[in-house]
Amino acid sequence: MQKSVVPVIQRTQTALKATTHCPYCAxxxxxxxxxxxxxxxxxGNQAFPVNQGRMCAKGWNAAATLQHPERLxxxxxxxxxxxxxxxxxxxxxxxxxHSFQDxxxxxxxxxxxxxxxxxxxxxxAYLLGKFARVALGTSQIDYNGRFCMSSAAxxxxxxxxxxxxxxxxxxxxxxAEVVLLVGSNIAETMPPLMQYFEEQRxxxxxxxxxxxxxxxxxxxxxxxxxxTPGTDAALANGLLxxxxxxxxxxxxxxxxxxxxxxxxxxxxxxxxPSRVERITGIPEAQLIQVARMLGHAxxxxxxxxxxAEQQSQGVNNVLSxxxxxxxxxxxxxxxxxxxxxxxQGNGQGGREHGQKADQLPGYRKLNDPAARRFIADIWGIxxxxxxxxxxxxxxxxxxxxxxxxxxxxxxxxSNMAVSAPRALHVQERLRALDFLxxxxxxxxxxxxxxxxxxxxxxxxxxxxxxxxxxxxxxxRQRAFSPPVGVRTDSEIICSLAQALGKGAxxxxxxxxxIFAELRKASAGGVxxxxxxxxxxxxxxxxxFWPCPTPEHPGTPRLFQERFFTASGRAxxxxxxxxxxxxxxxxxxxxxLTTGRVLAQYQSGTQTRRVDRLNxxxxxxxxxxxxSTARLYGINDGDMVTARTRRGEASFxxxxxxxxxxxxxxxxxxxxxxxxxxxxTNPALDPTSRMPEFKVCAVRIERAVAxxxxxx
Ligand SMILES: Nc1nc2c(c(=O)[nH]1)N[C@H]1C(S)=C(S)[C@@H](COP(=O)(O)OP(=O)(O)OC[C@H]3O[C@@H](n4cnc5c(=O)[nH]c(N)nc54)[C@H](O)[C@@H]3O)O[C@H]1N2
Ligand SMILES: Nc1nc2c(c(=O)[nH]1)N[C@H]1C(S)=C(S)[C@@H](COP(=O)(O)OP(=O)(O)OC[C@H]3O[C@@H](n4cnc5c(=O)[nH]c(N)nc54)[C@H](O)[C@@H]3O)O[C@H]1N2
Ligand code: SF4
Ligand SMILES: [Mo]
Numbered sequence: 001m002q003k004s005v006v007p008v009i010q011r012t013q014t015a016l017k018a019t020t021h022c023p024y025c026a027x028x029x030x031x032x033x034x035x036x037x038x039x040x041x042x043x044g045n046q047a048f049p050v051n052q053g054r055m056c057a058k059g060w061n062a063a064a065t066l067q068h069p070e071r072l073x074x075x076x077x078x079x080x081x082x083x084x085x086x087x088x089x090x091x092x093x094x095x096x097x098h099s100f101q102d103x104x105x106x107x108x109x110x111x112x113x114x115x116x117x118x119x120x121x122x123x124x125a126y127l128l129g130k131f132a133r134v135a136l137g138t139s140q141i142d143y144n145g146r147f148c149m150s151s152a153a154x155x156x157x158x159x160x161x162x163x164x165x166x167x168x169x170x171x172x173x174x175x176a177e178v179v180l181l182v183g184s185n186i187a188e189t190m191p192p193l194m195q196y197f198e199e200q201r202x203x204x205x206x207x208x209x210x211x212x213x214x215x216x217x218x219x220x221x222x223x224x225x226x227x228t229p230g231t232d233a234a235l236a237n238g239l240l241x242x243x244x245x246x247x248x249x250x251x252x253x254x255x256x257x258x259x260x261x262x263x264x265x266x267x268x269x270x271x272x273p274s275r276v277e278r279i280t281g282i283p284e285a286q287l288i289q290v291a292r293m294l295g296h297a298x299x300x301x302x303x304x305x306x307x308a309e310q311q312s313q314g315v316n317n318v319l320s321x322x323x324x325x326x327x328x329x330x331x332x333x334x335x336x337x338x339x340x341x342x343x344q345g346n347g348q349g350g351r352e353h354g355q356k357a358d359q360l361p362g363y364r365k366l367n368d369p370a371a372r373r374f375i376a377d378i379w380g381i382x383x384x385x386x387x388x389x390x391x392x393x394x395x396x397x398x399x400x401x402x403x404x405x406x407x408x409x410x411x412x413x414s415n416m417a418v419s420a421p422r423a424l425h426v427q428e429r430l431r432a433l434d435f436l437x438x439x440x441x442x443x444x445x446x447x448x449x450x451x452x453x454x455x456x457x458x459x460x461x462x463x464x465x466x467x468x469x470x471x472x473x474x475x476r477q478r479a480f481s482p483p484v485g486v487r488t489d490s491e492i493i494c495s496l497a498q499a500l501g502k503g504a505x506x507x508x509x510x511x512x513x514i515f516a517e518l519r520k521a522s523a524g525g526v527x528x529x530x531x532x533x534x535x536x537x538x539x540x541x542x543x544f545w546p547c548p549t550p551e552h553p554g555t556p557r558l559f560q561e562r563f564f565t566a567s568g569r570a571x572x573x574x575x576x577x578x579x580x581x582x583x584x585x586x587x588x589x590x591x592l593t594t595g596r597v598l599a600q601y602q603s604g605t606q607t608r609r610v611d612r613l614n615x616x617x618x619x620x621x622x623x624x625x626x627s628t629a630r631l632y633g634i635n636d637g638d639m640v641t642a643r644t645r646r647g648e649a650s651f652x653x654x655x656x657x658x659x660x661x662x663x664x665x666x667x668x669x670x671x672x673x674x675x676x677x678x679x680t681n682p683a684l685d686p687t688s689r690m691p692e693f694k695v696c697a698v699r700i701e702r703a704v705a706x707x708x709x710x711x
Contacts, residue, residue: 009037009067010484016040016460018479022059023119023459024601026165026342026469027190029055030541033460033479037067049541050170050468054192057599057613064610065458070442072455073485084443084453089487089495092452097499099435099451100136103408109137109387113396113406116143116355117413118344121464121476122529123514124489125346126361126521127506128412129354132387134379134505135497139387140406142357144414146393147421149347150688151314152304152340158315159322159571160331161564162526163351163363164471164545165342167331168557174199175335177297180208180290182232182321183307183694184341187216188598190469193341194220208290210235211307212593213623213665214658223290226660228281229591230580230695232308236320237268237577238276239291240327244268248295250329257563258326260572267574268323279577281660294328299335306343306595310693312581312683319573326570332559342469344602349467352527352545353518357396358389361518362525371525378521379505392689394421394682401432408435412456412489415603417445419668421691422646423677439492444605445671456489457482464511465537470556472542475534490514523548526564580695581683584662588644588697590628591663594676595694600669608669620674622651623665624700629655632700639703642666644696647678650703664698 021028030048035041040063044053075092076084114132132141153163173196209221218224273284308317325338342348354361364371376383399405420426438447439454447453460479467473497506508514523530528546543554562568599616601607636655666676681696
C-alpha cells in the first residue's frame with residue numbers, strides 16, 4: 001500500500017503557553033498547556049476550583065489533535081468525480097457566496113440553514129445567530145444542543161422561569177446528605193466530578209442512582225434503581241405518592257414559594273407503590289426506602305442527565321423529578337435542589353446567545369416584541385427584518401432538500417451523520433441538499449458529504465469564553481497560532497458576511513470585540529453577561545451569570561429568595577406517565593438504550609483520532625444480560641446484529657449481569673456500519689423537540705460469520 005504524504009503543519013508562532021480549559025465536556029477542567037509544537041505538555045490547573053487539578057483521559061490527551069496529520073489545512077471543494085481538491089480561501093468564499101445567493105434567489109431566504117453546536121465558544125454561538133438573522137436573513141438556525149439539553153431546559157423554564165443547568169456550584173454536592181442521580185453516568189462522562197461525590201460519601205452522605213444499567217457510576221452508589229427504560233415519570237410520581245402518604249413534605253415551603261401543588265397531589269394519588277413497581281420494575285421496598293431517604297434528609301439534591309431527558313417524554317420526566325424537589329422544599333435551600341448536568345463544553349452558553357431556532361441573545365425569546373426591538377437596535381437593523389422562529393434541529397434535518405425546506409446548509413460544530421437519530425435517513429437528507437458547507441478540524445463523516453469543507457482553528461488556537469455546567473463563565477486563552485491556512489470560525493463567519501455584502505454588521509477583529517457586543521445584547525436578558533469581562537473571569541476563576549453590572553460579583557446560587565417566573569413562585573406541573581414512542585413487542589422484544597464511554601467523545605471526530613484513547617475504547621460494543629445472551633445463543637465477544645424498524649448494525653457482545661434482562665446498551669461514538677444511530681428512533685418530545693435516543697424497540701441475533709467480517 002502506498003503511504004500518503006503527511007502534510008507539514010506550519011505555524012507563525014510555535015511556543016505554547018496558556019491557562020485554559022479542556023476542549024471537551026461541560027465540566028471544562030482548568031488546564032495549563034506549555035512546551036513546544038512537537039511536544040505539548042498538559043497539566044491540571046490546581047487553582048481552578050471546579051476540577052482542582054484533576055482531569056480525565058480525554059483532557060490529558062487533548063493536545064494530540066492539534067498537530068494531528070489528518071488536520072484540514074486548506075478549504076476543500078468536491079469535484080465532479082466526487083473527490084476533494086484543495087482550493088484557496090478566496091475561491092471557497094466566492095463559491096459559497098455564489099451558491100448561497102443563488103439558492104436564496106430561487107427558493108427564498110429560508111432555503112438556507114445553519115446548524116451550530118454546543119462546543120462553540122459564546123462568542124461564536126452569538127456570531128452564528130447574528131449571521132443567520134442579519135447576513136442571511138434566514139429563520140432556519142438550530143444546533144446540536146437540541147439533542148442534548150433541550151428537555152431539561154424546557155422543564156426548568158416552566159418550573160423556575162430560568163434555565164441554568166446547575167443553580168449552585170458543584171462543590172455544594174459534597175455537602176448534600178442525599179443525592180438522587182437520574183440517568184447519568186458521571187464516572188465516565190465527567191470523572192473529575194466524582195471527587196465531590198467521594199467527599200459527600202466521606203461525610204456520611206448517600207448516593208442513589210437511577211439507571212437501567214449498572215453503570216460505573218451506579219456501581220459506586222449506595223442504592224441502584226434499575227429502572228425500565230422510559231418510565232422515569234412513573235418512578236418520580238411514585239416517590240412523591242409515598243412522600244405525601246407518609247407526610248414528609250415541606251408544607252410551609254409549598255405554601256410560601258410554589259403554586260399548583262394541589263393538582264399534582266391529585267394526580268400522583270394513583271401512583272401507588274405496587275403499580276409503580278409494575279411499570280418501572282423497581283421493587284416496592286426500594287421505592288419506600290428511597291422516599292424515606294429523601295424525605296428525612298436535611299439537605300438533598302435531585303440531578304438529571306441524558307438518561308431521563310433524551311426521551312419523547314423528556315420534559316415530563318424532568319418536571320416530575322422537579323415536583324419532588326419542590327414538594328420537599330429543596331430548591332433554594334443550602335446544599336439542596338434540582339439540577340441538570342449539562343453535557344457539551346459550552347452546552348450552557350451555547351443555548352443562551354441565539355443559535356437556537358426560537359431565541360435571541362441573553363436567552364431572549366424571538367417572538368417577544370420587546371426583545372426583538374432591543375436586539376434589532378443593537379444590531380442596527382429594523383425589527384421587521386428580524387426573521388421569526390425556525391425549525392428545531394431534527395425537524396430541520398428531516399426535511400433537508402425538500403420542497404419549501406432547506407436547500408443549502410452550513411454546519412459548524414456538529415457531525416450529525418453520526419450523532420443524529422435515524423442517521424441513515426439524515427445522511428440521505430444531507431445528500432439531497434443542493435449545497436452543503438461544513439467547517440471542522442477534520443474530515444468528519446458529515447464533512448465527507450460536503451460540497452465545500454472549511455478548516456477551522458481548534459480550542460488552543462483561539463481565545464473565547466465558555467459557560468460550564470454551573471453557569472460559570474470561563475475564559476480560554478489562546479496557546480498559539482492556528483496552522484497556516486486555517487482560520488478561526490469567527491474569521492470564517494465575518495469574511496462570509498463580508499462577501500455577502502453585510503460586512504458592516506460584522507466588523508469584528510477579535511473575540512474580545514464580539515464579547516463586548518454579546519454583553520450589550522445580553523444586558524437585561526435572563527442570561528445577563530453585561531458585567532462580565534475577560535479580566536474579571538481571570539480574577540474570580542470564572543463569573544456566574546446573571547451578572548448585570550461591572551460591580552456585580554455574579555450569582556453562584558439561584559432561587560434563594562425568588563424564582564424567575566412572573567409570580568416569583570416555582571410551578572408544579574402535573575405529569576402523567578406515558579409510554580415511550582416505541583415499546584418492545586413480538587418482533588422487537590427488547591429495549592435499546594444508548595450512551596457514552598469514558599475514552600470517546602460524542603461523534604468521535606476528535607477522540608477517535610487520539611491513539612491513547614483508541615487503545616482504551618477501540619470499538620463499540622453491545623451490553624447484554626447473561627440470561628438474554630443465553631436465550632439467543634450469544635457468548636461474550638460474539639458479533640451480534642441488532643435491528644430496529646430503522647436499520648441494523650453489528651457489534652461485539654459484552655455480556656454483563658449489571659444490565660436489565662430486557663435491555664441492551666450500545667455507545668454512539670462510531671460512524672459508518674457501526675453507528676448505533678442507524679437504529680435509533682427520532683420520535684420527538686412535543687415541547688423540547690428532543691429525539692428519543694434513550695429508548696426504542698430492538699431485536700438481536702448472533703451475527704453470521706460473513707457479516708462479522710464486514711464491520
Ligand atoms: N466520555 C464522554 N464524556 C462525555 C461525553 C462523551 O461523549 N463522552 N459527552 C458529553 C455530553 S454532550 C453529554 S450530553 C454528557 C452525557 O452524560 P450522561 O447523561 O451521563 O451520559 P449517557 O451515557 O448518555 O447517559 C447516562 C445514562 O442514562 C442511562 N439511561 C438510559 N435509559 C434511561 C432511562 O430510561 N432512564 C434513566 N434514568 N436512565 C437511562 C444510560 O444507561 C446511561 O448510563 O456527557 C458529556 N461527557
Ligand atoms: N444514540 C445517541 N446519539 C446521540 C446521543 C446519545 O446519547 N445517544 N447524544 C446526543 C448528544 S447529548 C449530543 S451533545 C450530540 C453530539 O453530537 P455532535 O453534534 O455530532 O457533536 P460532536 O461530535 O461534538 O461534533 C462536533 C463536530 O464539530 C467539530 N467541532 C468541535 N468543536 C468545533 C468548533 O469549535 N468549531 C468547528 N467548526 N467545529 C468543531 C468536531 O470535530 C466534530 O466533527 O449527539 C447526540 N447523539
Ligand atoms: S472531558 Fe470533561 S472531565 Fe474530562 S478533562 Fe475534559 S472537561 Fe474534564
Ligand atoms: Mo450532549
